Amino acid sequence: xxxxxxxxxxxxxxxxxxxxxxxxxxxxxxxxxxxxxxxxxxxxxxxxxxxxxxxxxxxxxxx
Amino acid sequence: xxxxxxxxxxxxxxxxxxxxxxxxxxxxxxxxxxxxxxxxxxxxxxxxxxxxxxxxxxxxxxxxxxxxxxxxxxxxxxxxxxxxxxxxxxxxxxxxxxxxxxxxxxxxxxxxxxxxxxxxxxxxxxxxxxxxxxxxxxxxxxxxxxxxxxxxxxxxxxxxxxxxxxxxxxxxxxxxxxxxxxxxxxxxxxxxxxxxxxxxxxxxxxxxxxxxxxxxxxxxxxxxxxxxxxxxxxxxxxxxxxxxxxxxxxxxxxxxxxxxxxxxxxxxxxxxxxxxxxxxxxxxxxxxxxxxxxxxxxxxxxxxxxxxxxxxxxxxxxxxxxxxxxxxxxxxxxxxxxxxxxxxxxxxxxxxxxxxxxxxxxxxxxxxxxxxxxxxxxxxxxxxxxxxxxxxxxxxxxxxxxxxxxxxxxxxxxxxxxxxxxxxxxxxxxxxxxxxxxxxxxxxxxxxxxxxxxxxxxxxxxxxxxxxxxxxxxxxxxxxxxxxxxxxxxxxxxxxxxxxxxxxxxxxxxxxxxxxxxxxxxxxxxxxxxxxxxxxxxxxxxxxxxxxxxxxxxxxxxxxxxxxxxxxxxxxxxxxxxxxxxxxxxxxxxxxxxx
Numbered sequence: 001x002x003x004x005x006x007x008x009x010x011x012x013x014x015x016x017x018x019x020x021x022x023x024x025x026x027x028x029x030x031x032x033x034x035x036x037x038x039x040x041x042x043x044x045x046x047x048x049x050x051x052x053x054x055x056x057x058x059x060x061x062x063x
Numbered sequence: 064x065x066x067x068x069x070x071x072x073x074x075x076x077x078x079x080x081x082x083x084x085x086x087x088x089x090x091x092x093x094x095x096x097x098x099x100x101x102x103x104x105x106x107x108x109x110x111x112x113x114x115x116x117x118x119x120x121x122x123x124x125x126x127x128x129x130x131x132x133x134x135x136x137x138x139x140x141x142x143x144x145x146x147x148x149x150x151x152x153x154x155x156x157x158x159x160x161x162x163x164x165x166x167x168x169x170x171x172x173x174x175x176x177x178x179x180x181x182x183x184x185x186x187x188x189x190x191x192x193x194x195x196x197x198x199x200x201x202x203x204x205x206x207x208x209x210x211x212x213x214x215x216x217x218x219x220x221x222x223x224x225x226x227x228x229x230x231x232x233x234x235x236x237x238x239x240x241x242x243x244x245x246x247x248x249x250x251x252x253x254x255x256x257x258x259x260x261x262x263x264x265x266x267x268x269x270x271x272x273x274x275x276x277x278x279x280x281x282x283x284x285x286x287x288x289x290x291x292x293x294x295x296x297x298x299x300x301x302x303x304x305x306x307x308x309x310x311x312x313x314x315x316x317x318x319x320x321x322x323x324x325x326x327x328x329x330x331x332x333x334x335x336x337x338x339x340x341x342x343x344x345x346x347x348x349x350x351x352x353x354x355x356x357x358x359x360x361x362x363x364x365x366x367x368x369x370x371x372x373x374x375x376x377x378x379x380x381x382x383x384x385x386x387x388x389x390x391x392x393x394x395x396x397x398x399x400x401x402x403x404x405x406x407x408x409x410x411x412x413x414x415x416x417x418x419x420x421x422x423x424x425x426x427x428x429x430x431x432x433x434x435x436x437x438x439x440x441x442x443x444x445x446x447x448x449x450x451x452x453x454x455x456x457x458x459x460x461x462x463x464x465x466x467x468x469x470x471x472x473x474x475x476x477x478x479x480x481x482x483x484x485x486x487x488x489x490x491x492x493x494x495x496x497x498x499x500x501x502x503x504x505x506x507x508x509x510x511x512x513x514x515x516x517x518x519x520x521x522x523x524x525x526x527x528x529x530x531x532x533x534x535x536x537x538x539x540x541x542x543x544x545x546x547x548x549x550x551x552x553x554x555x556x557x558x559x560x561x562x563x564x565x566x567x568x569x570x571x572x573x574x575x576x577x578x579x580x581x582x583x584x585x586x587x588x589x590x591x592x593x594x595x596x597x598x599x600x601x602x603x604x605x606x607x608x609x610x611x612x613x614x615x616x617x618x619x620x621x622x623x624x625x626x627x628x629x630x631x632x633x634x635x636x637x638x639x640x641x642x643x644x645x646x647x648x649x650x651x652x653x654x655x656x657x658x
Contacts, residue, residue, distance in 0.1 A: 053326060
């Protein structure tokens with residue numbers, strides 16, 4: 001299940017600390033973070049790219 | 064109408080709306096909810112609820128707000144009334160003002176803790192404190208008469224400062240106050256969040272006294288327990304989280320959206336603000352608190368600590384853990400963490416002030432400044448019981464009735480109004496009018512059928528909890544076991560014969576690293592913690608020292624019930640007073656129409 005193991009310079013040599021992540025956890029992280037980050041950037045970029053409907057009479061004060 | 068305010072820029076509007084949604088819950092509530100409800104699998108019901116309830120309600124609330132704004136209405140009583148002329152809706156809309164005032168009453172108090180903790184991080188108050196001392200600092204901080212730092216009534220002082228800051232910003236107006244604050248606060252919040260998340264995830268076991276890597280915490284939080292998806296309570300928790308995180312059912316979104324011009328988009332704006340909140344919650348919210356806490360305290364301890372929510376971890380533990388990074392880095396991390404929470408808090412509390420101000424400006428022609436100061440005075444009066452009687456449970460009572468039940472009730476009414484009374488055809492036209500994106504037709508069906516159904520389920524699912532809260536079931540049970548601790552032994556025996564019938568006593572009481580082992584299933588793990596907790600409780604309640612104070616403890620719990628009972632009519636009086644003001648405003652409008 002574990003996709004990587006990295007030995008750490010741990011304090012107690014009797015109980016070595018292993019850096020590991022479950023595959024399923026990693027998949028959940030990658031999928032969730034990617035979806036949420038992509039959608040946030042996608043919509044925000046779309047806001048930035050969308051020109052005012054009527055630049056001469058823009059309804060916002062300073063856009 | 065005298066209320067001619069508007070947003071200064073589109074980015075400002077989106078950041079203010081995102082700031083309204085992003086609150087302390089993104090960092091303190093979400094990760095704890097995820098841990099308690101299936102870990103990584105929690106994201107599945109969470110995102111489904113976001114899709115079927117969050118996004119539709121965002122569309123609905125933004126559309127209702129802009130629709131009301133077209134006729135000069137900036138508070139929910141008259142926004143709702145502009146959609147249907149029946150009197151009922153005016154009074155349903157009262158919830159949209161009441162909730163904001165009542166929540167602001169206690170929310171500003173938490174916000175003031177963050178302000179105080181920024182100060183203490185700067186002056187190094189937590190240096191050389193151990194974990195118990197840092198926890199004790201918080202306990203004595205919220206106990207108004209005492210003081211963790213030697214400053215008497217410090218909590219009151221910072222609370223008043225916090226209310227003053229909120230009021231002052233609100234008095235500056237929508238564009239010069241709220242929007243400017245959001246333009247500064249939100250980017251800083253995201254920046255601080257990213258820095259702390261990187262630090263949390265890259266925590267190395269063995270360095271800076273950490274016992275585990277930061278990734279262990281992330282791994283624990285995100286490891287999915289797919290069985291939990293079939294549990295109704297997990298869905299209820301996910302729906303609840305979506306509600307709180309997006310500030311749905313409060314009336315603040317309606318109010319902000321009512322200042323958008325008639326020909327401006329709401330579809331893209333609402334999605335941009337909503338997803339920004341999700342980024343902060345899912346990505347940043349899961350990468351700071353739990354990875355750092357588990358890195359230093361281990362999984363079992365953190366699981367124990369999260370049983371009482373995330374506030375304890377955020378305020379009682381993190382300041383101590385930051386100290387492990389050395390004095391300079393500890394100060395910087397403390398400032399960043401509590402500033403991040405402060406910005407999350409203030410951008411939300413400002414949104415809570417706007418509906419009341421809009422109401423006074425629209426209906427009673429108050430000047431913005433006066434309306435803002437009246438908001439300050441009201442939350443000072445309304446919040447005072449939560450500050451003075453925090454330990455008596457008044458704070459929790461406000462949070463439950465105003466910050467939980469009211470939201471669901473209001474959202475249920477508003478979706479019925481929008482979809483079935485105003486009509487989904489007209490409603491849909493409102494949503495897609497001037498839209499800068501194509502809104503999928505799928506949401507038309509969802510808004511009409513699925514979202515109301517889900518909201519009804521959330522409400523019905525909450526009824527047992529509402530009943531238990533009214534009856535003080537938990538507190539009464541606690542009193543019963545203090546009076547007769549043998550009841551605890553009976554409960555322990557029941558658990559042992561039930562969930563733990565295959566687990567030896569030796570494992571129940573002595574096993575270590577329970578959450579990491581495959582020796583027990585998840586129900587057994589939870590039961591082991593419960594038994595240990597009950598054994599601790601039994602030992603405490605049968606202790607001879609405790610016996611001397613038994614009567615006092617029971618009296619304290621009874622006092623808690625009394626204070627909670629008093630706070631309920633207090634909240635009802637506030638609700639009725641706002642309803643009376645709405646009645647007066649309606650009469651005034653009628654008189655103006657007739658003349």
